[in-house]
Amino acid sequence: MTDYVGIIDESEGNWGVRFPDLPGCYGAGVSADDAIRDAASAAREWIEHQTIGAKTLPPARTAADILASGDIDIAAGEAAVIIPVMIDDGRTVRANLTFDAGLLRAIDAAANQRGLTRSGFLASAAREKIAARR
Numbered sequence: 001m002t003d004y005v006g007i008i009d010e011s012e013g014n015w016g017v018r019f020p021d022l023p024g025c026y027g028a029g030v031s032a033d034d035a036i037r038d039a040a041s042a043a044r045e046w047i048e049h050q051t052i053g054a055k056t057l058p059p060a061r062t063a064a065d066i067l068a069s070g071d072i073d074i075a076a077g078e079a080a081v082i083i084p085v086m087i088d089d090g091r092t093v094r095a096n097l098t099f100d101a102g103l104l105r106a107i108d109a110a111a112n113q114r115g116l117t118r119s120g121f122l123a124s125a126a127r128e129k130i131a132a133r134r
Contacts, residue, residue: 001086001130005066006039008032009078017081020071021058022046036081043085051087086127097122 006017006027017027017039025046027039050057061069063080072078099107111121 001084002060003082003084004043004060005063006036006043006081006083007066007072007078008035008039008081009076017083019043019046019083020066020069021060036083039081040083040085043083044087047085047087084130086130 004019004021006019008015008017010016010032013030015029015032015035017035019025019039022043025039025042027035027037027042029035029038047057063082066072066080072080107121108118111118114121116124
């Protein structure tokens, strides 16, 4: 997992996050939390797209470096926010997991409602939980 610095701001009730280190990558939402979640997803997709064809990624600068660069307009209400970005390796690995039967039924039902496989649902839930803890 790599942490990227996002620059968050609010305008007329809408929140946005941009990444100085990921040109053209943005997230948005009706709340700061929504914008941060969208930005994490956008950064992951941006990075996955950039790695097609073996392009190298720009290094993630620290918040201090971003602040020193002048990329953040604090007077205009912008602030730095750390966005954790989990990058997949591009290969799957089989894992044997044990769950209570009732929990497994609930997992399968939730996955089915979202049009996901059990594995896809669990991977998505794990990503969200890991990102929320950072």
